Amino acid sequence: MPGDIRASVEAIFREERGRLLAALVRRFGDLDMAEEVTSEAIEAALLRWPIDGVPASPGAWLMTTARRRAVDRLRRDKAYAARLALLQVEADRAAPAAPEADGGLPDERLRLFFTCAHPALPEADRGALTLRYLAGLTTVEVARAYLVPVETMAKRLVRAKKKISGARIPFRVPEPHELPSRLPGVLQAIYSIFTEGYAASAGPDLVRHDLAEEALRLGRILRRLLPAEREVAGLLALMLLTHARRDARTGPDGGLILLEDQDRSQWDRVMIDEGEPLVVTALTGGPPGPYGVQAAIAALHSTAADVTSTDWPQIVLLYDVLRSLTPSPVVDLNRAVAVAMRDGEEAGLALLDGLAGEPQLRGLHVYPAARAELLRRLGRFPEAAEAFREALGLAGSDPERLHLRQRLSEVEGH
Template identity: 50%
Template sequence: MRDAVAAVFREEYGRAVSILLRTTGDLGLAEDAVQEAFAVAAERWPADGLPEQPGAWIITTARRRAVDRFRREAARGPKEAEASLLRAGGTPEAGSDDDVFGDDRLKLLFACCHPALGMPARVALALRVLGGLTTAQIAAAFLVAEPTMGQRISRAKAKIRDAGIPFRIPGAAELPERLAGVLAVVYLIYNEGYSAGLGDPAERTGLCAEALRLARTMVLLAPEEPEAEGLLALILFSESRRAARSAAGGILVPLAEQDRGAWDREFMTEAQVLVRRCLVRGRLGPYQLQAAIQAVHSGARRPEETDWRRIVRLYGLLAEVAPGPVVELNRAVAVAEVEGPLAALAIVDGLDLGGYHVFHAVRADLLRRLGRADDAAQEYRSALRLAPGAGERALLSLRLAQLGQAKD
């Protein structure tokens, strides 16, 4: 039953907060009420059984909790508070944003990505209230300390409350200034679901499906924005490999070792069409370039047919458009296939990513290929200590064991 509550949390948290925000107008109250509802569920469901409609149960319970809060704290009378909180939310006017998109979670996402907030705060807040991620999970995604992230989220909530930021999808003129933050949130929601599910496919279903749904909606909302198409393509490429990504016991299977016959060709074809369509517009952005890199991988029938020189060039463009150490780390992996592990190691050793498990895993692989087994083992242990997913840890443990066998 604990797993059932966790699954409902992953699938329903963002929607429940969105609905409560629509009826209360207070983000803090909405989030508190939903969290309290899940706490009640954790107590009652083991004895009472899983409700027929668990999401509806959570929303109803959260509304009651919000009514109780209003009765204690609001200056207005309890009857008025109750009438406000228990109404269904009204009928959208013809031609309104709701009429087309009918999506409370999308409106919550745009509210969190208001330009009054700094970009890091927008993304962090949306991950918290839409994705239901913990402060620790968000801090790990940003590679910052948990207390720092907690303060960032608290300040963002307060700014939304004090500025009266509206809960709605912006008009066409407002869309560009919020789009980058919204796309960044959708991408991080997907990545969090992907990471959580390495080794346990059930763990990733909710967040990954939500990110894919939001990405498709963003393409409808901004049909002329190539970055929206690029993000959708990037998610589709990743989803196309879901069945091939893990082996028995949940161990992660690296791209080069995957059964390419198990890739979802429908998703892959859709992604390839999107990549070709957005790239011809000539307004390159990070999501388009990352999707183009994945398109090169998907076009290779066998790992040895991968056009690594083209991938290196694409990473060079990505480093110009969106420079950063993680981009350089990924570029180094491609450089290793073209120029050898020594050239790649020179790039990796110049990066300040000591707290990132992938950095240590990449460095371990390069050191292994250079014959430096003891140094590689040390890096594998560092990666194993930092890796968040069970599937990744299983793979790193296997690599460490294989390294020891090779030495023997």
């Protein structure tokens, strides 16, 4: 298959797979069978399309093929068909009408979002299911994303699917009164994928572009499906404004470049222009949510010409709001760094030292790294060296370790 046709076909598969899988789960009530016939339909397309050409409606072609495969399976197994029919009746009773997507047709992916992120599932499983069934990553790719053996991830996915089946988790969109409790799980699953992509926890690269871009794609889908949900806009804005800095975050040697030292001309203005109006949407019409507040912080960075002209007082105030919404030591750490930029290193260091006993910060290299930076700026080089060594022992990715080694070498030279 020529390279341009292959790229076109792969793009179609990536876009259509989640929609196809979700529609088949809705129709037949069985995730395993839906996954199998979806894969069979894609395999059939790989055989036919290079010969016959890509059809005018590739999604409809795939759906027709997958449905035929499913019907063939059901004809061969009447007991299986009876069980699926019972599940379908139960699902129909439980499921309200889905919101309408582009073209006036209900998009079943919205149901799949909420199924994958159901609160009855362990938090770690939610992101894995989202990657596997909505982003279309293979089990191998999901295992790599979570830094676990493939066998471990395969067992996790099987366990999660059994939980969905055994607990009779409904394949439906929550009713309006349920959204406030259910939507955060969906958003968290997508954001977890993004954070691992934007700042990989281990490995040779700082940015896992595949994961970050899949999270953005999922965020855009969710935004189209739930246009009235301001926190969906906030999450998409946060990811866009953050990922816009990707090309400026590492130097020629592969080492991490901190925000204050980045060449802002390398920031992606197209992403920034897409993200900034979404911040306004996220903050308009009611009390702000945590993703909207974080997006507002990211927007203040994106509109500043450099670190010194950044509106640090406003950023500190936004962190105060974020603390009231989602209090955590990580938020306090980020606020302390912003206070250091507003009031000076001593003020920020005092706040960081007050977090020394927080269990959630143990094992995170960002805490000793933040202390080390402030100590370095204050000229307290022996203490900075000790903090850099601690951070180096905890950092996972090669670019972060390279940056910390360079900083350690600088302070040891004084």
